[in-house]
Amino acid sequence: MGPVGPHPAVADVRRVVREALSDLDRGALVLAACSGGADSLALAAALGFVAPRAGLRGGLLTVDHGLQDGSAERAAEVAALAGKLGLDPAEVLTVRVGTAGGPEAAARDARYAALAAAADRLGAAAVLLGHTRDDQAETVLLGLARGSGPRSLSGMAAASGRYRRPFLELSRATTVAACEALGLTPWNDPHNEDVRYTRVRVRAAILPLLERELGPGVTEALARTARLARDDADALDEWADMAYQNCALSDIxxxxxxxxxxxxxxxxxxxxxxxxxxxxxxxxxxxxxxxxxxxxxxxxxxxxxxxxxxxxxxxxxxxxxxxxxxxxxxxxx
Structure with a gap:
């Protein structure tokens, strides 16, 4: 009997990370943003496996938002996993979360600012984010509720500047299964269960209701809608760029x-x-x-x-x- 390959979920997360990094030059530094949850933990593990085999350097960043007791200790534990995963450098980024736009938006703004500053300082070619197909579906529903048009419905981009989201085609269940197969224990953020947050209510109540009432496959359909809407929005934006140049008499x-x-x-x-x-x-x-x-x-x-x-x-x-x-x-x- 020949050698047994990795668990299918592990193979999936490694494959999509490998594809997401295929255009980078050898020796480039790639950083995984890791909160310690199943999605980002599977992402960091996949990067630790893929990077050396692709001639790349892999590192890890974890953000301490300071919003919960013990957050600093948990962030340090996540950073300490980097050595086990084959990632170096590994840093804890401590941020202060403001209030502008509400707690979710303020935490996101602080997180992205810290990730961008660290990527600049370390000279990283890319930062990987662990958003999954489920996250994409939630984003589409939130955009639909705001009534903010096709750009909002297009959800999150697989690549945007230095940020890359390899898992947008994978389910959250896949990342959980990958962590289990690799013997990794994710940390479940209590904020992910707090129904005061709009996204949590979408995840815990709205999407399950749609799956029950409309049948399975709603999450996949919403993610597919995001891909189609993004193609359309990109085309319209390109047209608008040309139209702006034609219509603008001055812009000074x-x-x-x-x-x-x-x-x-x-x-x-x-x-x-x-x-x-x-x-x-x-x-x-x-x-x-x-x-x-x-x-x-x-x-x-x-x-x-x-x-x-x-x-x-x-x-x-x-x-x-x-x-x-x-x-x-x-x-x-």
């Missing part, structure tokens, strides 16, 4: 001027993207700029009857004058 020092005639000839989906980009270029904060704001600016193009300007976040205004749309700090002279 936070004063953006667009030709109304050029905007009128665009499909609505493209025009609204151009207007959103113009508002941000004028200084409106992207996080505060809603679809309602963009629709109000669009009415200056499509439903013009001499109305006053539109107030935008960040003290910006959009006004129409003599066949041009001007977006700048308020008030516009």
């Amino acid at each position: 020092d936070g004063i953006v001027t667009l030709t109304v005639a050029g905007l009128e000839g665009l499909p609505g989906a493209v025009r609204r993207r151009v207007l959103r980009r113009a508002a941000i270029a004028a200084g409106a904060p992207s996080g505060a700029l809603s679809a309602t704001h963009v629709l109000a600016v669009e009415r200056l193009v499509t439903a013009w009857h001499g109305q006053k300007g539109v107030d935008l976040p960040g003290g910006r205004t959009a006004v129409r004058r003599y066949g041009t749309l001007i977006l700048a700090i308020s008030p516009i002279p």
Whole structure:
């Protein structure tokens, strides 16, 4: 009898990590962001196996958010696993979580800022994140609930800048099975069971309800929707980039001027993207700029009857004058 291969779940996590890193140069440093949960623990283990065989260096980062008693000790335990997994360097990143945007958003912002700073300091070519197909499905449902359009429905990208998410095609059950097969004991964050968090309610109640009422396969279908929506959104964004160049009369020092005639000839989906980009270029904060704001600016193009300007976040205004749309700090002279 020939040699027995790895457990199927272990083979799966190693395969997708290998594929995610296939374009990197030999000797490049790749860091796994690891909280100690099943997803990120399976990710770190897969990186520790794949990196040396691909001629890469693998390391580990874990973030201590300081939100629970004993968080520093748990972060140190996760970092100590790096040697067992074949990962070096390994660092604990301690952050202070603010309040902007609510607890989930504030923790996420602090985490990503710390990961980016560490990646820059260590010269990493990529940072791996352990989001799974289940996480993607939750993200799509949250985007649908916000009504924020196809870009939101497109969920998380498999690759975005330095960040890569190899597990988006794998289920959470696969990462749990991989950890079990490798003899790794994940840490279950109590926050993942706290129904005060919207994502937890989606995970614990909404998705199981959909699976019961609509039949199995809802999670896979939502993840597939994300892939299709991302392709569409990418195409529309590329079109909007070209349209912006054609419509923009000026874009200097936070004063953006667009030709109304050029905007009128665009499909609505493209025009609204151009207007959103113009508002941000004028200084409106992207996080505060809603679809309602963009629709109000669009009415200056499509439903013009001499109305006053539109107030935008960040003290910006959009006004129409003599066949041009001007977006700048308020008030516009």
